[in-house]
Amino acid sequence: MTINGTDLQIAFCGSAGDGTIAVGDILKQAMAMAGYRVIAFDQYPAEIRGFGKCVSRTRVTGEQVYSMKQQTDILVSLDDSHAIPHASEVRDFGAVIYDNAPMSLMMEGEHISGHLQPGQIPYALPIREISERATGSNRGRNMVALGFVAGLYGLQQDVFHTIIARKFKTKPAAVTKDNTAAFDAGFDLGAGEFLFDEVSIGAPPAKAKHEARMLSGNSAVVEGCLDAGIEAYFGYPITPATTIMERLVTEMPKRGKRALQTEDEISAIAATIGAGYAGVRSATATSGPGLALMAEMLGLSVMAEVPSVIFVSQRGGPSTGMPTKTEQSDLNLAVFGGSGDAQRIVLAPTNVEGCWRCAGKAFEMAERYQTPVIVLLDLYLSNRYETVIVSPDERFEASSSKAMVPAKSGEKYQRFAKTDDGISPRAIPGQAGGIHTVTGLEHNDLGRPSDQANIHMDMSEKRHNKLSKAVDHPGITITKRFGDEGDVEVGILAWGSTFGESLEAMMLARDEGIKCAAMKVVMMSPLPEQPISEFMDSANEVLLPELNYEGQFAGIVSGTLGRPVNRLNMVPGTPMRVDDILNEIRRLAGREAKDAA
Amino acid sequence: MTAELKEPVYLEEKLKDIQDSGRLDFRSGSLPTWCPGCGYYSMTEGVTNSLNELGLKNENVVCVSGIGCASRFPFFVDVYGFHTLHGRTLPVATGIKTANDDLTVVVVGGDGDGFAIGGGHIPHAAKRNVDITYLLFDNGIYGLTKGQTSPTSSMGFKTSTTPYENREQPLKPLMMVLSYGASWVGQAYAGHQHHLAGMIKKAIAHRGFSYLHILSPCVTFDKTDMTYQNMNMAVRPLPEDHDSSDQMAAMIEAGKTDAPGLGVLFEEIRPTLSDNLDAIATSAGADIKAKTAQAAE
Numbered sequence A: 001m002t003i004n005g006t007d008l009q010i011a012f013c014g015s016a017g018d019g020t021i022a023v024g025d026i027l028k029q030a031m032a033m034a035g036y037r038v039i040a041f042d043q044y045p046a047e048i049r050g051f052g053k054c055v056s057r058t059r060v061t062g063e064q065v066y067s068m069k070q071q072t073d074i075l076v077s078l079d080d081s082h083a084i085p086h087a088s089e090v091r092d093f094g095a096v097i098y099d100n101a102p103m104s105l106m107m108e109g110e111h112i113s114g115h116l117q118p119g120q121i122p123y124a125l126p127i128r129e130i131s132e133r134a135t136g137s138n139r140g141r142n143m144v145a146l147g148f149v150a151g152l153y154g155l156q157q158d159v160f161h162t163i164i165a166r167k168f169k170t171k172p173a174a175v176t177k178d179n180t181a182a183f184d185a186g187f188d189l190g191a192g193e194f195l196f197d198e199v200s201i202g203a204p205p206a207k208a209k210h211e212a213r214m215l216s217g218n219s220a221v222v223e224g225c226l227d228a229g230i231e232a233y234f235g236y237p238i239t240p241a242t243t244i245m246e247r248l249v250t251e252m253p254k255r256g257k258r259a260l261q262t263e264d265e266i267s268a269i270a271a272t273i274g275a276g277y278a279g280v281r282s283a284t285a286t287s288g289p290g291l292a293l294m295a296e297m298l299g300l301s302v303m304a305e306v307p308s309v310i311f312v313s314q315r316g317g318p319s320t321g322m323p324t325k326t327e328q329s330d331l332n333l334a335v336f337g338g339s340g341d342a343q344r345i346v347l348a349p350t351n352v353e354g355c356w357r358c359a360g361k362a363f364e365m366a367e368r369y370q371t372p373v374i375v376l377l378d379l380y381l382s383n384r385y386e387t388v389i390v391s392p393d394e395r396f397e398a399s400s401s402k403a404m405v406p407a408k409s410g411e412k413y414q415r416f417a418k419t420d421d422g423i424s425p426r427a428i429p430g431q432a433g434g435i436h437t438v439t440g441l442e443h444n445d446l447g448r449p450s451d452q453a454n455i456h457m458d459m460s461e462k463r464h465n466k467l468s469k470a471v472d473h474p475g476i477t478i479t480k481r482f483g484d485e486g487d488v489e490v491g492i493l494a495w496g497s498t499f500g501e502s503l504e505a506m507m508l509a510r511d512e513g514i515k516c517a518a519m520k521v522v523m524m525s526p527l528p529e530q531p532i533s534e535f536m537d538s539a540n541e542v543l544l545p546e547l548n549y550e551g552q553f554a555g556i557v558s559g560t561l562g563r564p565v566n567r568l569n570m571v572p573g574t575p576m577r578v579d580d581i582l583n584e585i586r587r588l589a590g591r592e593a594k595d596a597a
Numbered sequence B: 001m002t003a004e005l006k007e008p009v010y011l012e013e014k015l016k017d018i019q020d021s022g023r024l025d026f027r028s029g030s031l032p033t034w035c036p037g038c039g040y041y042s043m044t045e046g047v048t049n050s051l052n053e054l055g056l057k058n059e060n061v062v063c064v065s066g067i068g069c070a071s072r073f074p075f076f077v078d079v080y081g082f083h084t085l086h087g088r089t090l091p092v093a094t095g096i097k098t099a100n101d102d103l104t105v106v107v108v109g110g111d112g113d114g115f116a117i118g119g120g121h122i123p124h125a126a127k128r129n130v131d132i133t134y135l136l137f138d139n140g141i142y143g144l145t146k147g148q149t150s151p152t153s154s155m156g157f158k159t160s161t162t163p164y165e166n167r168e169q170p171l172k173p174l175m176m177v178l179s180y181g182a183s184w185v186g187q188a189y190a191g192h193q194h195h196l197a198g199m200i201k202k203a204i205a206h207r208g209f210s211y212l213h214i215l216s217p218c219v220t221f222d223k224t225d226m227t228y229q230n231m232n233m234a235v236r237p238l239p240e241d242h243d244s245s246d247q248m249a250a251m252i253e254a255g256k257t258d259a260p261g262l263g264v265l266f267e268e269i270r271p272t273l274s275d276n277l278d279a280i281a282t283s284a285g286a287d288i289k290a291k292t293a294q295a296a297e
């Protein structure tokens, strides 16, 4: 599949300390500046110290795509011991670039050249030597390799110069000079080489109408929070959510807003709810273990009808699990966690732009429906970078609250008054005429504790029904169908980051002549039953791929709608492979499965 | 003996006097549901009078409570209230105060709420110097759940969960909060209502985290230990020469749990959480003065 001429995936692989992530970063910034769409995902070693493996993958395209490619076009090895397992990712006629005189002496078999497949094009270069000649040190190896890739594929040299200068602008001038020299030396070498590859990079697409921003999922959440006017943030550090907090504690004070590290996750959400009760937009962010601690507080937010926003970036579980691996196994906790019937809104964006939008919409929804809203990401989505282009006209509502109407004299304000839409006008502390007490106990219209049967039944219904309006909330797509219209052989239902790989697999299946469609589901709770049912009606077989062991969303869908789905579950700690989904589509469509290339 | 004749007191007149004094302004329509004789009745008087005397507006006060008999309090006062979860008063109150500095936040809870399930929050509210008032009602027992042992139950005390007697040493809450860095620490006794009311007023007036430890008998589940009779004998005023700016002197007084000293053990003025958050915003380049001026408009 080629997308608008340009579709190139480049992987740098090396040890921590080789500058692997740094060159990947320069590549994605430069390509975004040149006007391409970029999606990138880096893998770091779990340990802070040592020489663990770093992989930086960047996919450069003309149009927006939703996932990384299964196969890499160019692999650059900065450390063969780490790069060898990735050699098989490179496609036919793809390039493998490595040092012909590596840093340390190697035995036969330790050199990547011995691990290439026929058809892959090797470029054995004197990377270290060039670096030493250009800068007097071997520390420019990563830049030489990057320059070589840019020269070989004819990428815009001047854009790289700009980005290199920007990246090192706080360092002494010599740093920019050396890095540029190393890059240029590599570039000249690459430009002189013969390109065997059949794909070369096309001209960038026509300039987008709006500014492109390079954001990770977590930084998009931060931008969404700021754009929605967040006033207070409370959090406790946990991978992979910590970077949300680190950016907010930096950015919020600049705007006169308050952000605080609390003593634990219970306090983080308690303070978020306290601030929400006091009438300001507030949020917290965590991962599965933190969400588990927050469960009791979620119930309070539901019962007391106080808005709260909780960002959750999932990692491998249960318990401390796999902190630096991705997974989608906290869905049940997000949707059901807590005591009693505690319905809440759960949004799961499928790409970085969606992280921004769901973040902003979460504040609107929490306020409008007076409820907790959980935005569910995962490590893969939190940490991956994409070019995000949104119209500056797309804004979030500054206030979505149904405000108290002062009671007539002699009448007492009813905080939990019955209304047609189940949403009661809300007073906030400081407002005269609105005094009331909220409680986690069941209560009557006034907020007074009560355990009468009719009150508990009415109030349970109120809390449930008011959320049903959320599926029509303006400005957010909660389900969307892609691919073939009408009846299809296989319909893929996907959520969260796995939607990207599902879409890619669906398009490949269509290329093979399978009638196929995919639906992304962004609102996980309350479940958008109607569009999901219609989608399932149109498919002979429904496939639901997700990164958890038991099929949590499959359980919710089939339990709620009373119909079976084909589950595809795995927990490798890494994103699902497009090939695995594709094979499952082939199988369900009665075609032969094929081995991955 | 012949009774002396007095002027008859007419209830309505008396009521009008009370109303005119403003003392009922902070009472809600709901009457307290505590057992007759419970020490907690003292807080209704103490808090409502203090709020009135401090000239606060009802709508600018928020009462935050946990779960327990003491925590029922917000329903009995006419201010904004948040009856939260067991043990989670302080972080909720921190959120409220962080969101709106203009609110006066009064936290109420029991000994179990504060020092068992919620024990992890007190150090942090104290060290941050959140400008709130924490009224901790210590009855040495779990009242609401009908009489189990608490972190402040004394050794040898028999409860439904320590049927063979409590063998754990009780916590010393005042020493704890002093070492946590609370900027105002005091002790009062429900049996000395007048003194208690004065202490509540001082605690609320303090700018910063104030911790008031209130010894309050549970007449229903404690017939032997922390009874009015025993407490009346045990409590004493703090020595007249106690220096409330001396943290070590306060520590020594705080340790005397057999003869609890009533009064202000310690007080200091230092930046509050909000002061510090504003300072952070200022160093980040925000114009905080403009923000507050705007809010005042």
Ligand SMILES: Cc1ncc(C[n+]2csc(CCOP(=O)(O)OP(=O)(O)O)c2C)c(N)n1
Binding pocket: B067, B068, B069, B070, B071, B086, B109, B110, B111, B112, B113, B114, B137, B139, B141, B142, B143, B144, B145, B150
């Ligand atoms: C998470 C949780 N655990 C346990 C309880 C049950 N519970 C309610 S109040 C209470 C203890 C109350 O004791 P204390 O805080 O001393 O307040 P008191 O009733 O004595 O005023 C307990 C254990 C609860 N409500 N929530």
Ligand code: SF4
Binding pocket: B033, B034, B035, B037, B038, B039, B040, B069, B070, B139, B143, B144, B217, B218, B219, B220, B221
């Ligand atoms: S049980 Fe004890 S603490 Fe609770 S109201 Fe009765 S006397 Fe007071």
Ligand SMILES: [Mg+2]
Binding pocket: B068, B110, B111, B112, B137, B138, B139, B140, B141, B142, B143, B150
């Ligand atoms: Mg108690």
